[in-house]
Amino acid sequence: MTDFDAIVVGSGMTGGWAAKELTELGLRTLVLEAGRPIVPERDYTEHKPPWELPFRGMGDRRAIAARQAMQRNSVSFDELSHVFWTDDVDNPYSTPADRPFYWFRARQVGGKSIIWGRQVYRWSDLDFEANLRDGVAVDWPIRYADIAPWYDHVERFIGVSGQAEGLAHLPDGQFLPPMEMNCVERHVRERMQQRFGRERILTIGRVANLTAAHQGRAPCHYCGPCHRGCITRSYFSSVNATLPAARATGRLTLRPFSIVRALTYDRRTNRVTGVGIVDAQTGAEREYGAKVVFLCASALESARIMLNSGVGNSSDQVGRNIMDHIKWGGGTGELDGWTDRKVTGERPNGIYVPRFRNVSTRHPDFIRGYGFQGAAGREGWRSALRTPGIGLAFKQRLRELGPWSMSFWGFGEMLPRAENRATIHPTLVDKWGIPSLHIDCRWGENDLAIHRDMNVTAAELLEAAGARNIEAPRGPSTPGGTNHEMGTARMGRDPKTSVLNGWNQSWDVPNLFVTDGAAMTSSGCQNPSLTYMALTARACHYAVDRLKRSEI
Amino acid sequence: MERRELIRWLVASAGVAALDTLAPDDLIALGRDVHARAGAHADPLIAALAERILPGAADAGVPAFIERMLNDWHTPEERAPIQAGLRELSDLSRLESIDQANPDWYARLKYLTAYGYCTSEIGMRELELWPPPSRYDGCAPV
Secondary structure (H helix, E strand, O other): OOOEEEEEEOOOHHHHHHHHHHHHOOOOEEEEOOOEOOOHHHHOOOOOOHHHOOOOOOOOHHHHHHHOOOHHHOOOOOOOHHHHOOOOOOOOOEOOOOOOOOOOOOOEOOHHHOOOOOEOOOOOHHHHOHHHHHOOOOOOOOOHHHHHHHHHHHHHHHOEEOOOOOOOOOOOOOEEOOOOOOHHHHHHHHHHHHHHOOOOOOEEOOEOEOOOOEOOEOOOOOOOOHHHOOOOOOEOOHHHHHHHHHHHOOOEEEEOOEEEEEEEEEOOOOEEEEEEEEEOOOOOEEEEEEEEEEEOOOHHHHHHHHHHHOOOOOOOOOOOOOEOOEEEEEEEEEEOOOOOEEEEOOOOOOEEEOOOOOOOOOOOOOOOOEEEEEEEEEOOHHHHOOOOOOHHHHHHHHHOOOOEEEEEEEEEOOOOOOOOEEEEEEEEEOOOOOEEEEEEOOOOHHHHHHHHHHHHHHHHHHHHOOOEEEEOOOOOOOOOOOOOOEOOOOEOOOOOOOOEOOOOEEOOOOOEEEOOHHHOOOOOOOOOHHHHHHHHHHHHHHHHHHHHOOOO | OOHHHHHHHHHHHHOOOOHHHOOHHHHHHHHHHHHHHHOOOOOHHHHHHHHHHOOOOOOOOHHHHHHHHHHHHOOHHHHHHHHHHHHHOOOHHHHHHHHHHOOHHHHHHHHHHHHHHHOOHHHHHHOOOOOOOOOOEEEEEO
């Protein structure tokens, strides 16, 4: 007996897509979400003015040090948005003392889709063929042609603004009108064109923020803090788009406060028959049954559930091959001129320089590559806070804008390595008694070589633009710090060396699918959520087709 | 009044003996609660200093912001030198030279003054940072 046709674990980026696709295809679907419900009218705070914040944006330092000392390292964590990250005390994990790993986690309906950076880039066969070509890890079981229609499908629904550029290795998508570049970004683009031609181009970021009304959602009004929510639903999140679509089918049951303890596995039929949860509020345990289960809990959480359940790991690859994107290479420089011009409004997007290393030529020091995100702007009063002077002269100084500056921040591909691994901690448990993860992950030589090269080429771009006072940013980011963790239940062509087949289906247990970042066989250098969503939609259609044929 | 003194005072007046049994979070919450009730009157010296650094700061509510930051955000170790600096600041006529020398305790207060002003309603309207424009123009005239 089953309670539902399908259970989806997680309600974020991929869980929302699984909910939408499965319900629209006719399945009675239960979505289990570990965290609380989100009511936009109550929980979104993007329009709250700074003076209504007790610490004016600097955050409740003591409370955060006590409960969110790790989560606060996320770039979009602030005095208001901190409620969208987990409590570190209730949700512990460990790492080797000398190898920190940032595991940013979001437990609420919507998950990290509320606080994501919204940059969306397609992959190409440069990425899907990379492992095979380089002899690294295992080959992807899919190619661009397999996923391209699903990129279309996802982009048409979520709404992506961007500029078509005709690049083979960064395919164009279904774009709404691009956002505007500011005067200095346009200047840098022209100078880059003169120096580098088509080899290194600068385009406006491709972002899941609407520039036109779309699917009943309003265009962006450029208020700024997207990571606090969006009452006009102008950026894509599962709360803003996929979950309402799933609800409209009448086949969605959403159960918040449902922390998955383990999957129930029936050895006789070799099927997952249900999902055991603990109610986060009452501590009560219960189990739900279904014909098919989708894990969409985030890469590390889905691996944790599989490891705690002892399911789907005959390859011994679950938890291994953790990847993130290495960042904090790049550069910033000042540009003279445009002193009579400024930016008004907060564009929730920057510029993008698509990967140019190891595309048509080979770099001697590393394989794969990186892309740059960035922006130009002028600093306002924040640049004057430490300047000398008092009285009206100082007050006047707060009104003045600084020079224009242009920044490039690299996002580099990380190679999959089996020793970068999450395992179940022998003793550490979370507040609900569920065994926690021990995460052991570090950058490899190739990753660090990529990081070093970011500083070199960002300086070249800035010099081409005529910038001065060029500065490179900090050393490499902490693994996990980009919040693009992936790879912990990889897809592949061989059940002996991979966890999932080319349809995100467990090799071991045919009615178990994993469609979040865990499924990734390599990391690319593009922001990964678009690919996760496309893989999820594709896997849902496959699963429903097989269910109808009684093959799973 | 120092937070610890306030808590001591509250505990004494309420007859609570077992302060040790309170968790750190509870203690912090208790301290804030007392401040919320007792701290409506900002320290006049902080108010005068903020107004001299940045005319209009007092009307913008900057002194109360500074006190909140000192009491509820800074650590005792960070707070002590600022309070010591304030105790020695008997004469605001020396402010120009203090600003020139810019000792750490003063730099922190000046930063908080300007930050508080630029995030206040009066300050943000004055600096034309509020209300938000609801559009993007990447090449607008200054």
